Amino acid sequence: MARAGRKRKSGDRYPSGDLRRAPDRGTPELRLQRALGTGLLTSDQSKLWANGNAMEAAEDLSMSARQGVDAVGRAHVAGFLQHPDKTGDQLVDAGRLLFKLYWAHYSDLRGMAVSSFYRALVSGGAIRGGASDDGGRWERIEEALNLRLAMLDKCGTDVRRAVTSLCIDQHFDAGPAWLDRLIAAKTTGMAKLRAESPDVEWCWPQDAFLAGADVASFNRMHHAVIGLAAIA
Incomplete structure:
Protein backbone atom coordinates (compact mmCIF):
# COMPACT_ATOMS: atom_id res chain seq x y z
CA MET A 1 0.00 0.00 0.00
CA ALA A 2 1.42 3.37 -1.02
CA ARG A 3 2.22 5.90 1.66
CA ALA A 4 0.15 9.05 1.83
CA GLY A 5 1.83 12.13 0.48
CA ARG A 6 2.67 15.23 2.45
CA LYS A 7 -0.39 17.12 3.64
CA ARG A 8 -1.22 20.31 1.77
CA LYS A 9 -0.26 23.38 3.78
CA SER A 10 -3.16 25.55 4.86
CA GLY A 11 -3.39 29.26 4.16
CA ASP A 12 -4.32 31.78 1.48
CA ARG A 13 -3.04 31.05 -2.00
CA TYR A 14 -2.45 32.91 -5.24
CA PRO A 15 -4.53 31.98 -8.34
CA SER A 16 -1.52 29.92 -9.46
CA GLY A 17 -1.85 27.77 -6.35
CA ASP A 18 1.29 29.06 -4.65
CA LEU A 19 0.96 29.73 -0.96
CA ARG A 20 0.83 33.40 0.01
CA ARG A 21 3.60 34.34 2.41
CA ALA A 22 2.34 35.61 5.75
CA PRO A 23 3.25 39.28 6.34
CA ASP A 24 6.26 39.85 8.55
CA ARG A 25 4.88 41.71 11.55
CA GLY A 26 8.22 41.80 13.33
CA THR A 27 9.15 40.40 16.72
CA PRO A 28 6.83 40.98 19.70
CA GLU A 29 9.41 43.36 21.15
CA LEU A 30 9.51 45.42 17.94
CA ARG A 31 5.71 45.58 17.76
CA LEU A 32 5.54 46.67 21.39
CA GLN A 33 8.19 49.32 20.79
CA ARG A 34 6.17 50.69 17.88
CA ALA A 35 3.01 50.72 20.00
CA LEU A 36 4.92 52.60 22.69
CA GLY A 37 6.10 55.12 20.10
CA THR A 38 2.54 55.75 18.92
CA GLY A 39 1.09 56.06 22.41
CA LEU A 40 -1.04 52.92 22.03
CA LEU A 41 0.61 50.73 24.66
CA THR A 42 -1.68 50.13 27.64
CA SER A 43 -0.49 49.93 31.24
CA ASP A 44 -1.34 46.20 31.36
CA GLN A 45 0.71 45.55 28.22
CA SER A 46 3.59 47.57 29.66
CA LYS A 47 3.56 45.46 32.83
CA LEU A 48 3.55 42.21 30.86
CA TRP A 49 6.43 43.44 28.73
CA ALA A 50 8.41 44.56 31.78
CA ASN A 51 7.93 41.11 33.33
CA GLY A 52 9.38 39.38 30.27
CA ASN A 53 6.06 38.36 28.68
CA ALA A 54 6.48 40.25 25.41
CA MET A 55 4.66 37.66 23.32
CA GLU A 56 1.57 37.78 25.53
CA ALA A 57 1.68 41.57 25.70
CA ALA A 58 1.81 41.86 21.90
CA GLU A 59 -1.18 39.59 21.27
CA ASP A 60 -3.86 42.26 21.64
CA LEU A 61 -2.03 45.24 20.19
CA SER A 62 -4.15 47.66 18.23
CA MET A 63 -3.91 47.22 14.46
CA SER A 64 -3.17 50.95 14.32
CA ALA A 65 0.19 50.30 15.96
CA ARG A 66 1.41 48.90 12.64
CA GLN A 67 1.41 52.46 11.33
CA GLY A 68 4.33 53.15 13.66
CA VAL A 69 6.90 52.14 11.06
Whole structure:
Protein backbone atom coordinates (compact mmCIF):
# COMPACT_ATOMS: atom_id res chain seq x y z
CA MET A 1 0.00 0.00 0.00
CA ALA A 2 1.42 3.37 -1.02
CA ARG A 3 2.22 5.90 1.66
CA ALA A 4 0.15 9.05 1.83
CA GLY A 5 1.83 12.13 0.48
CA ARG A 6 2.67 15.23 2.45
CA LYS A 7 -0.39 17.12 3.64
CA ARG A 8 -1.22 20.31 1.77
CA LYS A 9 -0.26 23.38 3.78
CA SER A 10 -3.16 25.55 4.86
CA GLY A 11 -3.39 29.26 4.16
CA ASP A 12 -4.32 31.78 1.48
CA ARG A 13 -3.04 31.05 -2.00
CA TYR A 14 -2.45 32.91 -5.24
CA PRO A 15 -4.53 31.98 -8.34
CA SER A 16 -1.52 29.92 -9.46
CA GLY A 17 -1.85 27.77 -6.35
CA ASP A 18 1.29 29.06 -4.65
CA LEU A 19 0.96 29.73 -0.96
CA ARG A 20 0.83 33.40 0.01
CA ARG A 21 3.60 34.34 2.41
CA ALA A 22 2.34 35.61 5.75
CA PRO A 23 3.25 39.28 6.34
CA ASP A 24 6.26 39.85 8.55
CA ARG A 25 4.88 41.71 11.55
CA GLY A 26 8.22 41.80 13.33
CA THR A 27 9.15 40.40 16.72
CA PRO A 28 6.83 40.98 19.70
CA GLU A 29 9.41 43.36 21.15
CA LEU A 30 9.51 45.42 17.94
CA ARG A 31 5.71 45.58 17.76
CA LEU A 32 5.54 46.67 21.39
CA GLN A 33 8.19 49.32 20.79
CA ARG A 34 6.17 50.69 17.88
CA ALA A 35 3.01 50.72 20.00
CA LEU A 36 4.92 52.60 22.69
CA GLY A 37 6.10 55.12 20.10
CA THR A 38 2.54 55.75 18.92
CA GLY A 39 1.09 56.06 22.41
CA LEU A 40 -1.04 52.92 22.03
CA LEU A 41 0.61 50.73 24.66
CA THR A 42 -1.68 50.13 27.64
CA SER A 43 -0.49 49.93 31.24
CA ASP A 44 -1.34 46.20 31.36
CA GLN A 45 0.71 45.55 28.22
CA SER A 46 3.59 47.57 29.66
CA LYS A 47 3.56 45.46 32.83
CA LEU A 48 3.55 42.21 30.86
CA TRP A 49 6.43 43.44 28.73
CA ALA A 50 8.41 44.56 31.78
CA ASN A 51 7.93 41.11 33.33
CA GLY A 52 9.38 39.38 30.27
CA ASN A 53 6.06 38.36 28.68
CA ALA A 54 6.48 40.25 25.41
CA MET A 55 4.66 37.66 23.32
CA GLU A 56 1.57 37.78 25.53
CA ALA A 57 1.68 41.57 25.70
CA ALA A 58 1.81 41.86 21.90
CA GLU A 59 -1.18 39.59 21.27
CA ASP A 60 -3.86 42.26 21.64
CA LEU A 61 -2.03 45.24 20.19
CA SER A 62 -4.15 47.66 18.23
CA MET A 63 -3.91 47.22 14.46
CA SER A 64 -3.17 50.95 14.32
CA ALA A 65 0.19 50.30 15.96
CA ARG A 66 1.41 48.90 12.64
CA GLN A 67 1.41 52.46 11.33
CA GLY A 68 4.33 53.15 13.66
CA VAL A 69 6.90 52.14 11.06
CA ASP A 70 7.65 55.79 10.30
CA ALA A 71 7.20 59.23 11.82
CA VAL A 72 4.27 60.35 9.68
CA GLY A 73 2.46 57.12 10.54
CA ARG A 74 3.00 57.69 14.27
CA ALA A 75 1.70 61.24 13.93
CA HIS A 76 -1.41 59.90 12.20
CA VAL A 77 -2.08 57.28 14.88
CA ALA A 78 -1.64 59.92 17.58
CA GLY A 79 -4.32 62.05 15.90
CA PHE A 80 -2.03 64.93 14.97
CA LEU A 81 -2.75 64.97 11.21
CA GLN A 82 -5.91 67.05 11.39
CA HIS A 83 -6.84 69.28 8.47
CA PRO A 84 -10.19 70.80 7.43
CA ASP A 85 -9.95 69.67 3.80
CA LYS A 86 -7.79 66.53 3.91
CA THR A 87 -8.11 63.26 5.80
CA GLY A 88 -5.32 61.83 7.89
CA ASP A 89 -4.95 58.95 5.43
CA GLN A 90 -4.44 61.41 2.58
CA LEU A 91 -1.73 63.23 4.51
CA VAL A 92 0.05 59.98 5.40
CA ASP A 93 -0.02 58.85 1.78
CA ALA A 94 1.36 62.22 0.65
CA GLY A 95 4.20 62.02 3.18
CA ARG A 96 5.16 58.47 2.26
CA LEU A 97 5.06 59.22 -1.44
CA LEU A 98 7.40 62.16 -0.84
CA PHE A 99 9.77 59.82 1.02
CA LYS A 100 9.73 57.33 -1.85
CA LEU A 101 10.33 59.96 -4.51
CA TYR A 102 13.13 61.63 -2.53
CA TRP A 103 15.12 58.52 -1.70
CA ALA A 104 14.53 56.90 -5.08
CA HIS A 105 16.10 60.00 -6.60
CA TYR A 106 18.92 60.69 -4.15
CA SER A 107 19.99 57.39 -2.67
CA ASP A 108 20.34 53.65 -3.10
CA LEU A 109 18.18 52.18 -0.34
CA ARG A 110 19.64 48.69 -0.67
CA GLY A 111 22.46 49.48 1.74
CA MET A 112 20.35 51.17 4.44
CA ALA A 113 19.32 49.64 7.74
CA VAL A 114 15.63 50.42 7.34
CA SER A 115 12.51 48.86 8.80
CA SER A 116 10.86 45.80 7.25
CA PHE A 117 8.12 48.06 5.89
CA TYR A 118 10.54 50.00 3.71
CA ARG A 119 12.54 46.88 2.82
CA ALA A 120 9.28 45.53 1.40
CA LEU A 121 8.88 48.68 -0.68
CA VAL A 122 12.39 48.25 -2.04
CA SER A 123 12.01 44.55 -2.83
CA GLY A 124 8.63 45.19 -4.42
CA GLY A 125 10.06 47.80 -6.75
CA ALA A 126 8.30 50.82 -5.23
CA ILE A 127 11.72 52.25 -4.35
CA ARG A 128 14.95 51.16 -5.95
CA GLY A 129 18.48 52.38 -6.47
CA GLY A 130 20.89 52.23 -9.35
CA ALA A 131 21.59 54.45 -12.31
CA SER A 132 19.83 52.47 -15.05
CA ASP A 133 16.99 54.22 -16.86
CA ASP A 134 13.65 52.56 -17.56
CA GLY A 135 11.85 54.46 -20.30
CA GLY A 136 12.38 57.82 -18.65
CA ARG A 137 11.27 56.60 -15.23
CA TRP A 138 13.96 58.50 -13.37
CA GLU A 139 13.10 61.73 -15.17
CA ARG A 140 9.46 61.28 -14.11
CA ILE A 141 10.54 60.66 -10.52
CA GLU A 142 12.69 63.79 -10.54
CA GLU A 143 9.88 65.85 -12.02
CA ALA A 144 7.35 64.61 -9.44
CA LEU A 145 9.78 65.23 -6.59
CA ASN A 146 10.72 68.73 -7.73
CA LEU A 147 7.04 69.64 -8.12
CA ARG A 148 6.33 68.69 -4.50
CA LEU A 149 9.44 70.38 -3.13
CA ALA A 150 8.54 73.56 -4.99
CA MET A 151 5.05 73.47 -3.48
CA LEU A 152 6.56 73.12 -0.02
CA ASP A 153 8.94 76.02 -0.66
CA LYS A 154 5.96 78.20 -1.55
CA CYS A 155 4.50 77.39 1.88
CA GLY A 156 7.58 78.82 3.60
CA THR A 157 10.80 77.67 5.24
CA ASP A 158 9.11 76.46 8.44
CA VAL A 159 6.75 74.24 6.47
CA ARG A 160 9.54 72.78 4.31
CA ARG A 161 11.67 72.00 7.38
CA ALA A 162 8.77 70.42 9.28
CA VAL A 163 7.78 68.13 6.39
CA THR A 164 11.42 67.19 5.82
CA SER A 165 11.80 66.24 9.47
CA LEU A 166 8.56 64.25 9.56
CA CYS A 167 8.62 62.55 6.17
CA ILE A 168 12.06 62.61 4.52
CA ASP A 169 14.50 62.20 7.41
CA GLN A 170 14.86 58.57 8.43
CA HIS A 171 12.89 58.24 11.67
CA PHE A 172 11.59 54.71 11.21
CA ASP A 173 10.87 53.42 14.71
CA ALA A 174 11.37 56.57 16.82
CA GLY A 175 11.78 60.31 16.41
CA PRO A 176 12.00 63.06 15.47
CA ALA A 177 12.41 64.33 19.02
CA TRP A 178 9.69 66.99 18.68
CA LEU A 179 7.15 64.35 17.63
CA ASP A 180 8.16 62.07 20.50
CA ARG A 181 7.59 64.96 22.90
CA LEU A 182 4.12 65.58 21.49
CA ILE A 183 3.16 61.91 21.74
CA ALA A 184 4.43 61.77 25.32
CA ALA A 185 2.43 64.88 26.20
CA LYS A 186 -0.71 63.40 24.72
CA THR A 187 -0.42 59.95 26.31
CA THR A 188 0.73 60.95 29.78
CA GLY A 189 -0.43 64.55 29.99
CA MET A 190 -3.96 63.96 28.75
CA ALA A 191 -4.30 60.89 30.98
CA LYS A 192 -3.27 62.99 33.97
CA LEU A 193 -5.78 65.71 33.10
CA ARG A 194 -8.59 63.18 32.73
CA ALA A 195 -7.70 61.51 36.01
CA GLU A 196 -7.70 64.83 37.83
CA SER A 197 -10.91 66.11 36.21
CA PRO A 198 -12.91 63.16 34.85
CA ASP A 199 -16.01 65.28 34.26
CA VAL A 200 -14.19 67.63 31.90
CA GLU A 201 -14.06 66.70 28.21
CA TRP A 202 -10.35 67.15 27.48
CA CYS A 203 -9.51 67.26 23.76
CA TRP A 204 -6.40 67.23 21.61
CA PRO A 205 -5.12 69.51 20.14
CA GLN A 206 -7.28 72.13 21.86
CA ASP A 207 -5.85 71.27 25.29
CA ALA A 208 -2.35 70.35 24.10
CA PHE A 209 -0.57 72.97 26.17
CA LEU A 210 -2.47 72.06 29.34
CA ALA A 211 -1.27 68.50 28.77
CA GLY A 212 2.34 69.68 28.68
CA ALA A 213 3.05 70.03 24.96
CA ASP A 214 5.76 72.58 24.20
CA VAL A 215 5.02 75.40 21.80
CA ALA A 216 7.92 74.66 19.43
CA SER A 217 6.90 71.02 18.92
CA PHE A 218 3.25 71.96 18.52
CA ASN A 219 4.12 74.55 15.88
CA ARG A 220 6.36 72.09 14.04
CA MET A 221 3.45 69.67 13.77
CA HIS A 222 1.15 72.47 12.61
CA HIS A 223 3.57 73.43 9.85
CA ALA A 224 3.98 69.79 8.78
CA VAL A 225 0.23 69.42 8.37
CA ILE A 226 0.10 72.56 6.22
CA GLY A 227 2.83 71.19 3.98
CA LEU A 228 1.33 67.71 3.66
CA ALA A 229 -2.04 69.18 2.75
CA ALA A 230 -0.36 71.23 0.02
CA ILE A 231 1.16 68.17 -1.66
CA ALA A 232 -1.69 65.73 -0.98
